[in-house]
Amino acid sequence: MNLAITLLVAVSVASIIGTVLQQNQPYSDYLLKFGPFWFEVFKTLGLFQVYSAVWFLIILGFLVLSTSVCIYRNMPRMFREMQDFRLEAQERSLRNHKHNNEWKVAAPIEECMSVSNELLAHHGFRLREKSGDDYQLLSAIKGAGSRWGYLLTHIAIVLICIGGLMDGNVLLKIAESLGEIKVEKRNISANEIPEISRLDSSNLSYRGNVSIPEGGGANVVFLGYKDGYLLQQLPFTIEVEDFRIEHYASGQPKSFESDLVIVDETLKEPIRETISVNHPLIYKGVSIYQASFGDGGSKIDVKAWPLVGGKNEPIQLKGVINQEQKLQSAQGVMNLELNDFRLFNIQPSPEEGRKFHNIGPSIQFKLRSEIGEAKEYLNYMSPVETDGRPYFMSGVRSSPAEPFQYLYLPADSSGSVHRFMAFYNRLKDTKTLYQLALKIASATDGGGVVPEGGQEEIAKMMSMLVGIYVQGGMDAVVGAIESRIPEEKREEVAGIYVKILRHLLGVVYINLLKDEGQSIDQEMSAFDSQFFEDAGAAIGAIERYGSPFYLQLESFEHIQATGLQLTRSPGKNLVYPGCFMLALGVFLMFYMPQRRLWVYFRKRDGGVQVLLSGNAVRNEMDFAKEYQQVHDKLEEVFSPHT
Amino acid sequence: MVTSNQTLKLELGQRSLLQRLKPIDWIWTALLLVGAFFVYSEYANLMDLYEKGILVLTAVTLLVMGFSWRALQLLTTLIALLSLFGLSRYGGDLAQAEQDFFLKFMFSSQSAIMWMSALYVMATIAYFGWLFSQIEFVGRVASSMTWGATMMGFVGLMVRWYESYLIGADVGHIPVSNLYEVFILFSIITALIYLHYEKRYETRSLGGFVLLIISAAVGFILWYAFDRNADGIQPLVPALQSYWMKIHVPANFVGYGAFALAAMVGVVYLIKNRVVARNPGGLMAKQLPELNMLDDVMYKSIALGFAFFTLATILGALWAAEAWGGYWSWDPKETWALIVWLNYAAWLHMRLTKGWRGAPMAWWSVIGLFVTLFAFLGVNMFLSGLHSYGEL
C-alpha cells in the first residue's frame, strides 16, 4: 500500500518532468538550450523521452506488479466479506458498535423477527438469520458494490498499464539494445534506408507518419525514434487521389480530407474511402488518420527579376516545390531551394468586422550562395492591400527563428510589378542617367555662373548619387556624405543631396510615365505620386533585402500532399475494457458503500429484548441517516405512542 | 412484567420509485418528453447518431435528477422557457442582439452572462451577510440569487449555442469550446453542486466560501471578455468537430467544479479548526458547520469529482484515439489530467484505506485545487501541445 503511494508519486513526478521539459525535440535544440554538460546528463537520464525511458517503464512495471499482488491478496478476503454476514456476532460486541438501540417488546419473538425482516428487506438489505436457544439474530448487508468497485478499478489499472506498455516502444528498445535495429538519422529517401533501420509489417505496435502527394502512394511510414527515425513497412499500400481543405466563410480552415485507396493483394477490390480529422479509417488493425498536410511538389512558373548588376531582363524559370536548381546571378551561381507553396494565406483582416481574409498564394524558398550562406524568402503572388494600396510583399529572414522582414514593392495600376522594375532599371542605367543629369545641369547653369565643364562635374555627381542610392540605399548615401564632407557642412550638404536625388529620380519617373503614354501636362495623379514615394522607399531597402533577384510567382499547378498518421495499437484491446472497468468500478466504489445492520432478539421476562446495531466503514454520515430511518420505523413498531 | 399482547404493525412508506412520484413529477416528465421531442424534431437534421444518443441520455439523466431533486425541475423549465424566448426574439437575425430590448438587456448570451456574473458576485456578499447576521431573509436572498445566476448562466449558454448557428450554419457548435465558455460552465456547475449540498446538509454557511471561487471565475470571465475581447464565437478547428466534445468537456468540468468546491470546504475546515481552538465561543466557531460534516462534504465532493474526472479522462482518451491517432500521447494536458487524477486517487487512498482525516486532508484538498488549476490554466499558459484550443 505504501509502495503503491510511492509508485503513484513517482509516476506523477516523472509526468511533471515530461511536461516541463518539452519532449522529443531535435537533440540539437536541447544541446543549444542546456549546454553540452547538462545535455549529456539529461540524455543519459532519458529526460528527452521520459515516457519511454527505461526507468519510467520499470516504475510502470512495478505498479502493475504491486497492484496485481494487492488484488491477489485482497480478492479472497473481499469475496469472503461480501458473503460474510457476521452471524457469529455476540450481543456484547453489537453493543460496542457506534449505533445501537434497544426496545422491550411484548410480542412473540417470531413476530418481532418477521417485522424486522420485512423492514430491512424493504431498505434493500440482504439478510441471514441465526437462532440460538433463547435468541435470534438477523444479520443484514447492503452495498457489496464497493468491494466489486475495488476489484474492478484495480484490475483496470493493471490492464491499462499492460495495454499501454504493449503500445509503447519497449520491444523496439530491446531490439535496439540487442543491435537488431539502428536509428537512421540522415535525411535520405525511403529506398536508400538500410535494412537495419527497417521494421517489417509483423511489428506489434507502431505510430508513424508519412506524407503522400496527390496521385502518389506509400507502403511505409516513418517512426520518430530518439533523435532519428525508423522505417516501418505496412501490410498494404495507401494511394492518395485527392486532398482537400475547406474553409469557413471567415477563411479559417474547416476541414481536411483525403480520398484514399487501399491496395492490398488480399483484397479483390481496392478500398476507397475518404478520411478526415476525427474520422479515421481502420484496416487490418491499422488506423489511418488525417494528421497534417503540406506541399506535394507543386509546379510553378517564376519570373526572376535581377535586382543587382546593370540593366537586365528577367529570367523565366520553372520549378517544383521541394526541389532545387541553380540560378546564375550577378553575384555568382545561387542555389534556389523551393520549400513551400501555399494556395491560401489567411491573415487577420485590417477591415473592421471581418476577422480574417485570404491574401492569396505564396512561395517560400531559400537562396543559397556559393559559400553556403542562405536567406529565406516568402513571396506573395498577388499584391496585398496595405494602408489601402497594393504592394507585392516579399519577406526575408536569415534564420527560421526570426520573423520575416518585408520588402514592399508598389504594384502599378494594372496590378503588376512592371512599372516598378522599369523604373528601377532606368535608375541602374548609368549612361542614360548621366545624359539626363547633364541635361538638367545645363538647364540650370544659372546664366554662365557655372564654369566650363562644371555641368559635367555636376551631372557626374548627380548620377553617382543615384548610383549610390540604388546600390546601397539611404545608408550608403549617408555613408558617402560622412566620408567626404567635413562635419560642420554635413547637414547642409545632406539637404542638397536629398533634393538632388529626389529631383533626378522624379525626372526619371516622369520620363517613364511619358513613355508609358501618359500625358504629363496635368498634375500627377495621387496614385502615381504615391507610387513614386513607395518606389523610392523600396529601392532604398533593396540592399537590406539582400537578394540578387525578386522572384515573381506567375502561375502554378497546385499539388498537395496529405500527412497521414498510422497507428497499430493492439494494447487498445486491454486498455478499452480496462477503461470501462475503471469507470464502472469508481462509481460502484463511491456510490454503493458497504453497510451492516444487525437485529438481535432475546427472550427475556416473558417478552423480547430487541437490539438494533449497525456500522459502516465509510460514509458514516449517510449511514447514520439510514440507521436513523430504520430506527424510527422500529420505534414506531415496537413502542408505538398511543 | 410485560405481557405478550402487543401487536406489531409495520407501515412501510411507499418506497418504489413509481409510487413515490408526485403529480408534479408527472408534469415534469411530460414537459421533458415534449422538450426532448421538440429538440429532436427541430434539430435532428443537424445531429449524427451519437448526438441523438447524447440527447436521449441527457433527457434521461435530467429526468432522474429531477425526481431526486425537485428544484431542478423548476430550474430546467425556466431555462428552457427563457432560452426559447431569447431565440424567438432573434427571428433568425443576429443583429437583433443590439436592437431588441429583451435581447439587449436580458437574453442575448452576452447580457445573460453579465446577469450571471453580477448575481454570483452579489450572492457571495449576501451569503457572508447571512453568515454574520443570521437573518433568514438575507440567507434566502443569497440562495435565490445563486439559483438565478445559475439559471442565467445556462440561458446564456443555450442562447449562445443558437447564436453560433446564426453566424453560419457550419460555424454552429455547443459553447464549450474555448476558455471563455468553459469558465461559464465551471461557474454554473460548481454552483449547482454547491446548491445540492446546501439542500442536502441544510446549511448555507458554506455558500460564501464556495461562491468566492465562483466570483473569481466571474472575474476571469469579465477580464477575458473586456480586456482580451476573447468572448467572440469562433468556428471550430477540425480537431474539435466531434460529438465527443459534448460529453468530454462537461464531464471534466463536473470534476473541476467538485474539486474546487472540496478545496473551499477544506478552507472552511481549516478556519473552523483554528477558531474552535482559539475562541470556541466566537461567532465564527458558532456559525461554521461541524468539523465532521465538513469532512464529509469534502470527501463526497472529491469522490464525485474523482468519478467524473475519471470518466472525462477516459472519454478524452477515446476521443484522442479518434482525432490524434492514439488514445494517449503524453500531451501536456493529458499528462496533467493524469497528475490531477493520481493526486486525488492518493487522497482517497489515504482516507479510505489509512483512515486519514482532519486538517491534513483539508490542506491536501486545498493544494489539490492548485494542481487542478495548473492542469486547467497553467498548461495553456506555460506549456504547448496538441491541446492548445483555449489560449491565454
Ligand code: HEM
Ligand atoms: C493508479 C493506481 C491506483 C488507483 C487509482 C487506485 C484507486 C483506489 C481507490 C479510489 C480506492 C478506494 C477504494 C474504496 O473506496 O473502497 C482504492 C482502494 C484501495 N487500493 Fe488502490 N488504487 C491504485 C493502486 C493501488 C495499488 C498499487 C494498491 C496496492 C499495492 C492498492 C491498494 C488498495 C487497497 C488495499 C485499497 C482498499 C480497498 C478496500 O478496502 O476497499 N491500490 N484504490
